[in-house]
Amino acid sequence: MLDSKLLRSDLDEVAAQLAKRGFTLDTATINALEDERKELQVRTQELQSQRNTRSKSIGQAKARGEDIQPLLAEVGQLGAKLDLAKEELATLLAKIDAIVSAIPNLPHESVPHGLSEDDNVEVRRWGTPKEFDFDVKDHVDLATALGKGLDFESGAKLSGTRFVVMRGQIARLNRAVGQFMLDLHTEQHGYQEMNVPLLVNHDSLFGTGQLPKFGEDLFHTDLGNKKFSLIPTAEVPLTNLVRDEIIEEAELPIKMTALSCCFRSEAGSSGRDIRGLIRQHQFDKVELVQIVKPEDSFAALEGLTKCAEKVLELLELPYRTVNLCTGDIGFSATKTFDIEVWLPAQGTYREISSCSNMGDFQARRMQARYRTGENKTELLHTLNGSGLAVGRTLVAILENYQQADGSIAVPEVLKPYMGGITQIG
RNA sequence: GGUGAGAUGGCUGAGUGGUCGAAAGCACCGGUCUUGAAAACCGGCAUGGGUUUGUAGCCCAUCUAGAGUUCAAAUCUCUAUCUCACCGCCA
Missing domain, CATH: 3.30.930.10 (Bira Bifunctional Protein; Domain 2)
Structure with a gap:
């Protein structure tokens, strides 16, 4: 497995290295999936963060003996949105993982070039x-x-x-x-x-x-x-x-x-x-x-x-x-x-x-x-x-x-x- | 195969729904003290990921794994895996 950071920062260089061993990396697809991933992951984590802070405040309100019904109603719709985002993200990550898992290692510089x-x-x-x-x-x-x-x-x-x-x-x-x-x-x-x-x-x-x-x-x-x-x-x-x-x-x-x-x-x-x-x-x-x-x-x-x-x-x-x-x-x-x-x-x-x-x-x-x-x-x-x-x-x-x-x-x-x-x- | 008990950070081990990523001890790292070491004392100390110019900050996830209940799960439910004990079988 290659370093995902390397794939994000230097995809074209990785593709060039892999070409030496006759492996064609579909950089366009990876870039597109990567953009999607970034957007979706940030959004999902944002929702999770919101849910966490609200749940925490519910706990605190309850501890003070306050009425928590309004807070519960507020957090209600969050759950559905979050579930959807999580599911989409999981699907996308699985897709990316399948591609990345199938990418071979990069040849070392001391390896002679050749295809057979x-x-x-x-x-x-x-x-x-x-x-x-x-x-x-x-x-x-x-x-x-x-x-x-x-x-x-x-x-x-x-x-x-x-x-x-x-x-x-x-x-x-x-x-x-x-x-x-x-x-x-x-x-x-x-x-x-x-x-x-x-x-x-x-x-x-x-x-x-x-x-x-x-x-x-x-x-x-x-x-x-x-x-x-x-x-x-x-x-x-x-x-x-x-x-x-x-x-x-x-x-x-x-x-x-x-x-x-x-x-x-x-x-x-x-x-x-x-x-x-x-x-x-x-x-x-x-x-x-x-x-x-x-x-x-x-x-x-x-x-x-x-x-x-x-x-x-x-x-x-x-x-x-x-x-x-x-x-x-x-x-x-x-x-x-x-x-x-x-x-x-x-x-x-x-x-x-x-x-x-x-x-x-x-x-x-x-x-x-x-x-x-x-x-x-x-x-x-x-x-x-x-x-x-x-x-x-x-x-x-x-x-x-x-x-x-x-x-x-x-x-x-x-x-x-x-x-x-x-x-x- | 049957019955029962377990699985928490590098290790031991507390924690049965709400600031718990998690007490405490050990180990480790840094410091004080010492000629040096030990002891004592002080401080630090999980991993993966995202965002980002950033090994800064912020955020997310992770208490064997997967699924579920819930506003909220280390904690409740189900399933799987593994470990230990006893019984059965067996090279």
């Missing part, structure tokens, strides 16, 4: 893709051959397309990857391990920006009067921990990590990445979240991104890091780095982590604040990133560590998590 992913800027590259002296297989063929380690047919039978059953050492490898990441971030990077609900309420989804605009990307439950949604990422519960809170400055920064299942409807991507583990309805992910003071957030983004990259470096998987352009960053983000891992079967780098600084955009929606040294409350900044997506890491390991006979070498750092075995198959 072609304009993203690579900022660094690590590792060298391995040369294979045999025909590489993709992760589906590799894992299927290993005792149906990845079983998409069973996934389809149990649930449907975009679901998978993992079996044996592949299932264990998936668990090992998650454990390894979690241990790294808690033991080396100073994040606190968290375990959070996978079903959350609508307030939480609004807070991080999934609602109202992106409801169709989520799975929803509806049990009587309880409406929950499955989390698309642990960013939602972790970040919402500070919703409606005032944090003491000394407690900042807050750094949290969680390994969780994530659920996505993939409504807009039918036909994309149909094969394999890349785009599933359900997958594991280790999430990194930081809650920081405003002046620290861009440095924190660099640090958080580094933590995610470290996972790939320890796994010895080549990657590149990309500064997303204005047209490619997400709704709530002011700046985003994507980390892409090398996949030999596709001969390309594929996204495995997305690290974003949300600025105060989520904090304003959540009313997440901190108390400054001067005893004032100020909005926090929130950041999050995958550290990493477990399923996609599994894909990268299978494909990068495959050997000529179809077996998979176990990455050095994962051996303790795999009971000491050195290869699968």
Whole structure:
């Protein structure tokens, strides 16, 4: 959510910033509604003020034992006028709120301009893709051959397309990857391990920006009067921990990590990445979240991104890091780095982590604040990133560590998590 | 699932229709005192919004949330949510 003061004072500048990310702001409509709002709100508050003072005088007159009938008659018509004004105002505010809630965050000045992913800027590259002296297989063929380690047919039978059953050492490898990441971030990077609900309420989804605009990307439950949604990422519960809170400055920064299942409807991507583990309805992910003071957030983004990259470096998987352009960053983000891992079967780098600084955009929606040294409350900044997506890491390991006979070498750092075995198959 | 009790400012907690945005205590901030600190004393201290050149003033809203009664609601009514206790069921 953008600052409503900014929208009032500098609407044209906001529109110009948003245009950079391909979002057209209807300034004429907003201005018209805003004028109406100003007039109506002032009038409503004026009526309320009148009612308050008269009610007060009735109380005082009664206390003095005077006849209050004339006063009652006078205040009578006020009520009807006030009710009408309040109703009109509520309708108008709801209309404005619907528009403002759907406006994305402003891109930071360090974000490259561009309208599509072609304009993203690579900022660094690590590792060298391995040369294979045999025909590489993709992760589906590799894992299927290993005792149906990845079983998409069973996934389809149990649930449907975009679901998978993992079996044996592949299932264990998936668990090992998650454990390894979690241990790294808690033991080396100073994040606190968290375990959070996978079903959350609508307030939480609004807070991080999934609602109202992106409801169709989520799975929803509806049990009587309880409406929950499955989390698309642990960013939602972790970040919402500070919703409606005032944090003491000394407690900042807050750094949290969680390994969780994530659920996505993939409504807009039918036909994309149909094969394999890349785009599933359900997958594991280790999430990194930081809650920081405003002046620290861009440095924190660099640090958080580094933590995610470290996972790939320890796994010895080549990657590149990309500064997303204005047209490619997400709704709530002011700046985003994507980390892409090398996949030999596709001969390309594929996204495995997305690290974003949300600025105060989520904090304003959540009313997440901190108390400054001067005893004032100020909005926090929130950041999050995958550290990493477990399923996609599994894909990268299978494909990068495959050997000529179809077996998979176990990455050095994962051996303790795999009971000491050195290869699968 | 059943029964009962609750939900008030950063925390504890008073307040059952009329200057209540809310007593008091704690915490916090400033000051006096002190070589310094503590104690004591004095003062300050909620949030969101509107208006405005204004972090001035004025105004509005907020005592879990929503709806209602009333000229007037923290206070009365209804609904929801959450918390606690006991019972039942259960991984």
